[in-house]
Amino acid sequence: MEQEFKSIIEQIGEDPQREGLIDTPKRAAKALKFLTQGYEQDLNSVINGALFNSDCDSMVVVNNIELYSLCEHHMLPFTGRCHIGYIPNGKVLGLSKIARIVDMYARRLQIQENLTQEIAHAIMAVTDAKGVGVVMSASHLCMRMRGVEKQNSEMKTSCMLGSFLKCKDTRAEFLTLIRD
């Protein structure tokens, strides 16, 4: 990857031997590896067994989980927040693992719609919850720094599964809880 970055630097008309750029291919490769490290992770290793028996059957919500991803069309960042809720079905997930699941899927090349769905389905698969809801809002640099250049637009996506899909009251409770 370092070689490729060196070549990109040449192709944009810069000198990769210039003092400020000499280590840039190495740094850029390291950064891109970090930003796409989700490809090297899987659900089992991320959750690390942190699934606990519980008879809690009320909604659990974690909101304002920040996320940084790369859009798969331009490989430019999109950043925002996501809110996650689920109704346990005998097991609760370690709190930090919810955010780790977000990161695992965000640190891949993504579109926001798929990212939202992958997170929701992963939480359902791991917990066998009665229902899962994910709401995400993000701002895409490919729409701000270039292209249509809209600075204030945000994309909102959601994925509702199980009781969050079937039951209007459950969905309404979730949407109320993520409001503040």
Ligand SMILES: Nc1nc2c(ncn2[C@@H]2O[C@H](COP(=O)(O)OP(=O)(O)OP(=O)(O)O)[C@@H](O)[C@H]2O)c(=O)[nH]1
């Ligand atoms: N649905 C969706 N579209 C996205 C996302 N990220 C980027 N895009 C869009 O992907 C599309 C790619 O369109 P193209 O016409 O092939 O590429 P482009 O010429 O660079 O498009 P412009 O951005 O309009 O200049 C654009 O409309 C982007 O806004 C995303 O997460 N979800």
Ligand SMILES: [Zn+2]
């Ligand atoms: Zn893009």
